[in-house]
Amino acid sequence: MRDKATSSKEIGRLAQLVQSVCLTSRGSGVRIPQRPQSLAMKIVRLFYFRKSCICSYFAIDLKQKDMKPTLLILAAGMGSRYGGLKQLDHLGTSGETIMDYSVFDAVRAGFGKVVFVIRRSFENEFRDMFIKKLEGKVAVELVYQDLENIPAGFSVPADRTKPWGTGHAILMAKDVIKEPFAVINADDFYGAGAFEVMAKYLTNGVSDTEYAMNGYQLSKTLSDFGTVARGICIVDNNGYLTDIKERTSIERKNGKIIYTENDKEVELDENVPVSMNFWGFAPNLFKHLEEKFITFLKANAENPKSEFYIPFVVDDLMKEGKVKTKVLPANATWFGVTYKEDRPATVAKIAELVKQGLYPEKLW
Numbered sequence: 001m002r003d004k005a006t007s008s009k010e011i012g013r014l015a016q017l018v019q020s021v022c023l024t025s026r027g028s029g030v031r032i033p034q035r036p037q038s039l040a041m042k043i044v045r046l047f048y049f050r051k052s053c054i055c056s057y058f059a060i061d062l063k064q065k066d067m068k069p070t071l072l073i074l075a076a077g078m079g080s081r082y083g084g085l086k087q088l089d090h091l092g093t094s095g096e097t098i099m100d101y102s103v104f105d106a107v108r109a110g111f112g113k114v115v116f117v118i119r120r121s122f123e124n125e126f127r128d129m130f131i132k133k134l135e136g137k138v139a140v141e142l143v144y145q146d147l148e149n150i151p152a153g154f155s156v157p158a159d160r161t162k163p164w165g166t167g168h169a170i171l172m173a174k175d176v177i178k179e180p181f182a183v184i185n186a187d188d189f190y191g192a193g194a195f196e197v198m199a200k201y202l203t204n205g206v207s208d209t210e211y212a213m214n215g216y217q218l219s220k221t222l223s224d225f226g227t228v229a230r231g232i233c234i235v236d237n238n239g240y241l242t243d244i245k246e247r248t249s250i251e252r253k254n255g256k257i258i259y260t261e262n263d264k265e266v267e268l269d270e271n272v273p274v275s276m277n278f279w280g281f282a283p284n285l286f287k288h289l290e291e292k293f294i295t296f297l298k299a300n301a302e303n304p305k306s307e308f309y310i311p312f313v314v315d316d317l318m319k320e321g322k323v324k325t326k327v328l329p330a331n332a333t334w335f336g337v338t339y340k341e342d343r344p345a346t347v348a349k350i351a352e353l354v355k356q357g358l359y360p361e362k363l364w
Helices: 004-026 036-058 098-109 120-134 166-171 192-204 285-300 310-319 340-355
Strands: 070-074 113-118 139-144 181-185 210-217 228-235 241-253 256-261 264-268 273-281 324-329
Touching (some): 070 098, 098 113, 098 192, 113 120, 120 139, 166 285, 181 192, 192 210, 192 324, 210 228, 241 264, 241 310, 241 324, 285 310, 310 324
Parallel strands (some): 070 113, 070 181, 113 139, 210 324
Antiparallel strands (some): 181 273, 210 273, 256 264
């Protein structure tokens, strides 16, 4: 028999929900009695064991608030600057990859599923080395970013070898993600605090018209061994993103942070928040991506180096008035392995975090 305390709690929650619908409907011209509280309780008591009837009538998903968010990891990159598959490089104290630490942080922050976007060319290695150890610890799905996976009517240029970009990679997960989700890179160490902030937002704040991103300070996201690409962000007084520009050749030079565009060097504020591709989305993003990708291909399909970046998509949606994007303070340490020369420092930083007791010596 159903626990009485649980039943009372669910009845109260459902009553509040129906009451809210009644009050909202009143303003839209729907005839509602003057006492929506009474109507709410009558409906709840009548249909308590038929919740699906109420949900269907009011087009409400009662379980949506209870869904755990999903983590989508973009692991299909080719690692050309790193000189190998950095997604699978052993950097932790017991041979862990950076992805291991991301999954570990996500699970303890409250994420319920992990989806990896990979290439079929290293699927077997990925499964053997990574997926098996997660069995029984978190739900896992694999999806594949293939060059040929594009809409009908388009073809892949013969000289194209690069993946289509982060927007295309995310789109590959549209059939396996139906809940709010976060997106991260496979080769970035984001820090536990960033996952905690994002999990809380995805559980309570995300909607079809409000997304989020974790913002990191630019000066703390550079490499000592070459240029990096970052999404430069402008944030309003309410903490919402107003503009984002992808800059692809950022470096520290003569004591300044600059990027190069059209052979011209432009200085950047070292404290400006940047996107490290740690995003929070509602599942309606996939519809937007499908539409935007077709537009992108019409203009860029024949350019072998063009990429469909997710920051460009979010920027377009904001300018069109379709979404707002909340910039969440990451409150965490970021580091990564853009170049193979970054590897020793990354290994040392992870070892220090383990020494401080922030992570166990062996994660799994």
